[in-house]
Amino acid sequence: MREDVKNLKSVFEPSSIAVIGASPTTGKLGNVVLKNILDSNFEGKVYPVNPKYQNVLGLKCAPDVHSIDGKPDLAIFAIPAELIPDVMEQCGKKGVKGAIVLSAGFGEIGRKDLDQKLAAIVRKYKIALIGPNCLGALNPANRVDTLFFPFYKLGRPRIGDISFVTQSGAVGSCIVDMAAYFGIGFAKFVSYGNGLTLDESDIIEYFGADEHTKQILLYLEGTKDGRKLLEVMKKVNKRKPIIALKAGKGAGASKAAMSHTGNLAGNYTAYQAAFRQAKAIEVNSLAELFHAVNAFSQPFPKGNRVAVLTDGGGLGVLTADALEAESMRLAELSPATVKVIKSILPPYGNVGNPIDIIADSGPDQYRKALDALLADDGVDTIIVIVLFQAPALDSSILDIIVTASDQRKKPIFTVAVGGEYTNESRKVLDRYGVPSYDSPDFAVKALKRFTDYGSFLSKKKK
């Protein structure tokens, strides 16, 4: 691993942080960033730097990096692009190992001169540089948070094992915000923008070696080095799933990507081939990227035989359609399972798969059916559809599903579609590691990708 890649430790787990351009003025970037770091209860030293002020937000403010009374590990830049190379040089001399440049105004607007100047300094000192033109980093475990969006507008995820590397700050913040909403945890997040010296491949390599990261999300518009990306994906994806969304596929989108981060979006089919070769999991939309997030928290299924348990007949039919469209199989239930299902249905009830336990069913029927399905060797995965709106259900259904999932015998995916009450129930499921979806096809697509990756891993082992 290159020295500057190793130094990403100073970005994600800094012992101390300098905020270059710290400001007492509400709304200014250097104010929001410093405030968020303090509000996140970052445990190390924090050094505001700005020649204009002696104190910022109650902290002593240094006029320049050289004058900082201590040794900052990470420097966050919230100053105009033109000024950054000189200050970076000072940072290098001071022993700074990680840098995040939030500011725009580099290669993406044609300033290749600034790019070159900055890159040379960063390389000389082996600084791990995130950016420029980015949203920076988030590490809930170490309370590092450079996302300059207010907490009340953008939720922050809890500590978890998903790491996300994204070229686009906007796309990144959307996923982070949704994850926070549904209680899904993150290990690390980084929006790398132009990726001047450290690109997606470097960060994926770092996450590949990071013990807290169990799966990697990737949002990518273009790369400067496709071969390097393929190689690192091949290496890492064998141990940790890489779920990738490539944007800038068509001509118009590709042009937009170029002016966004100054990276060529390139030929999409080449990317697609690389994902396939590395067996990385390619998704096709922002929604699908989010849908995959929690799916990969489940234990891998042994095969593609799925049991669908539902209290709403139509939702079962739609799920069966989605399974058939994705070449998944409806499991054949064992005689023991059929017996249990018969015992919980009214005398006239039909036992099939989807198992329609009808809307009169309460939590007890769900519990019995789930126990039977967990014990049934012909069932690899269970999709549980819950019409939380049904009068017969109360919140104990949440315990029952979470308890079944906690046995970690088989993956359990849930589908629940509705408004306020249903969304609050879905949040509980996701918070406890049971993925929930608001359309049957979303659950099935995520399950298909998860099943395929599981089968790739088990073939590797053989």
Add this chain to the structure above:
Amino acid sequence: MREDVKNLKSVFEPSSIAVIGASPTTGKLGNVVLKNILDSNFEGKVYPVNPKYQNVLGLKCAPDVHSIDGKPDLAIFAIPAELIPDVMEQCGKKGVKGAIVLSAGFGEIGRKDLDQKLAAIVRKYKIALIGPNCLGALNPANRVDTLFFPFYKLGRPRIGDISFVTQSGAVGSCIVDMAAYFGIGFAKFVSYGNGLTLDESDIIEYFGADEHTKQILLYLEGTKDGRKLLEVMKKVNKRKPIIALKAGKGAGASKAAMSHTGNLAGNYTAYQAAFRQAKAIEVNSLAELFHAVNAFSQPFPKGNRVAVLTDGGGLGVLTADALEAESMRLAELSPATVKVIKSILPPYGNVGNPIDIIADSGPDQYRKALDALLADDGVDTIIVIVLFQAPALDSSILDIIVTASDQRKKPIFTVAVGGEYTNESRKVLDRYGVPSYDSPDFAVKALKRFTDYGSFLSKKKK
């Protein structure tokens, strides 16, 4: 129109309602239904019927239909299937014109004998029968609500112009609940279950003639009469868009559909051909059905040239990808528009389409850009992407978008992805008739269907 179809007026706009099987016991179907009707402030007379009680929920309870002191217009059945034919006969004699049979236990479990008996009576008296085995009807304008799900679990939509005919109560309630959550209004809703004497075609015909209905949603598993469905769709879809979701496409799903409402799901390609021939709008998932709901509230675009306005670069790139995938065009901006965009961007900003006004942009930049795009003859539709999380935005952006949409010059679709704060903002947009989506491809797919239908309509006129 057949007499019993005309009598659907008694289902949706009854002057009075009898609840057969009304009960004082909390949780019983006959209790929930009566309670919901009273809680909805239904303005006509309500007659509980049950030989076991003299009073239910403060109302005088009749022992049988014959003894009701008045003439009920609509009868709602919450009693066992076996008892229903005899009571229906009484209803016929009493002059009841509409009936909703919520109870299951008919053809879907093989009781063809009960089906025949009930159908004969209903036909004799020309009663408009909804069901059996259904969730019944909802008409917010007339405060008719037979959905037996508690209000706190299932939101009820406000008064609007969308009518929904669904075979599945579960699928119906999911859409109703989501619509309520996002503040989207409904004209009428009906879950018709087994569709014994009135089927989807009859109800579509009725909605086609209903002055309050501007668009029709259809969820269908199987029909008994495909030719009739095609004919009614061809007739109605010329004036009001029919947005259809067909479930039970594959073999396994088709079997599940059969045991659900006793209807053969049939050959999917035949349905698909019928939708195409009628130019009805076919969607492929529950999510897509909901995504179409608000799209069709917009004024029709003149063509397929789309401008994308965004404060998040990556979201713009993803939207451009989705547009290209759906064969929509990125509009070429007029010199006047380019001038306006240049004036609101920093000096180094790139003017393209997607128009990336970057995350520093506030409401004023959005307003100026929107005004320019509304005036630009080269732009047919505007997709506005809002990163509500961005520090520079406040809630006035909502006014700006709603005001632009209210001019009804061009369709405006919005994309906003995130958690709590973003969802609350999306609700405001949808509530005011601006469709919002939480993935760029969702917006584009809905727009594509809407644009195609608009072009079909304008060709019809020529």
